[in-house]
Amino acid sequence: MTRARVLIRPKEGILDPQGKAVERALPALGFEGIEHVRVGRMVELEAEDPARLAELCEKLLANPLIEDYEIVTL
Amino acid sequence: MIWGVLQFPGSCDERDALHACELSGGEARLIWHEERGLEGIDAVVVPGGFSYGDYLRAGAIARFSPAMEAVAEFAAGGGPVLGICNGFQVLCEAALLPGALLLNERMRFVCRQLDLIAVDGPETGHIDTIAARRPALSIPAKHGEGRYWAPDEVLDEIEARGQVAYRYAPGQNPNGSARDIAGVRNEAGNVLGLMPHPEHAVDPLTGSTDGLRIFEAVAAAGVAA
Numbered sequence: 001m002t003r004a005r006v007l008i009r010p011k012e013g014i015l016d017p018q019g020k021a022v023e024r025a026l027p028a029l030g031f032e033g034i035e036h037v038r039v040g041r042m043v044e045l046e047a048e049d050p051a052r053l054a055e056l057c058e059k060l061l062a063n064p065l066i067e068d069y070e071i072v073t074l
Numbered sequence: 075m076i077w078g079v080l081q082f083p084g085s086c087d088e089r090d091a092l093h094a095c096e097l098s099g100g101e102a103r104l105i106w107h108e109e110r111g112l113e114g115i116d117a118v119v120v121p122g123g124f125s126y127g128d129y130l131r132a133g134a135i136a137r138f139s140p141a142m143e144a145v146a147e148f149a150a151g152g153g154p155v156l157g158i159c160n161g162f163q164v165l166c167e168a169a170l171l172p173g174a175l176l177l178n179e180r181m182r183f184v185c186r187q188l189d190l191i192a193v194d195g196p197e198t199g200h201i202d203t204i205a206a207r208r209p210a211l212s213i214p215a216k217h218g219e220g221r222y223w224a225p226d227e228v229l230d231e232i233e234a235r236g237q238v239a240y241r242y243a244p245g246q247n248p249n250g251s252a253r254d255i256a257g258v259r260n261e262a263g264n265v266l267g268l269m270p271h272p273e274h275a276v277d278p279l280t281g282s283t284d285g286l287r288i289f290e291a292v293a294a295a296g297v298a299a
Contacts, residue, residue: 010176011285015176015179015250016177017177017178017180017181018181021181055188060135060138061130063131063174065173065225066176066223
């Protein structure tokens, strides 16, 4: 089995209100100089056939219209 | 006229939808998400709620249910389908409707009565939202992920083809939806999805019966199909 992580994030150019909310909260906590915060999801899995992971991402884990994904095998 | 109202684990508006279907004329029955057949059904409602807990993305898992496979076939055959709120999200995830619904712009769950403006659609063979028009339809919305989004070129296309079915009245866009879009239809016009809840606006007791106009328009398409 291949262990993998799939990172899913909102596509560039799509407003990410979660990221914005985090970004706005940071200065109040003393974290200056942090920009362009984007919040996404991470899915960990084990796959018999890692060659099929891209298809899995396209069909279920991500919505390719609004999200980018990245497969990291471990 | 027989309505089928889908029910997923996590649906919560299917009973109100059944009631609205019955008020608009005809019988209505629940279709459990594991059922595959829609024999004898004239129109389908994909109701609101949180199908499969909204895990992963709203509508992402419901899309793969046996009942949704049946709905895709039903829609391909011209049968009228109405998706409300989570049902709209499911129809977008299933690519039966264009675009996607994102987290509300201001991160707040919206729960308020809104005015909807019906937009003219294709001439024939569709759910006639214009028959359902009055100056505006007063219908409540309640959602956290209702910001309609599609790439600009897709928005241009669906506007040109008359696929925008409803817009929020000027100044009332509650979630940052692109071009104030509250509801869209497919190219054939037999699949309609919207974020606000017409099934909650069917009784004078709760302030508006405008939601019934939408159910009646879907029923008319169901009789014609």
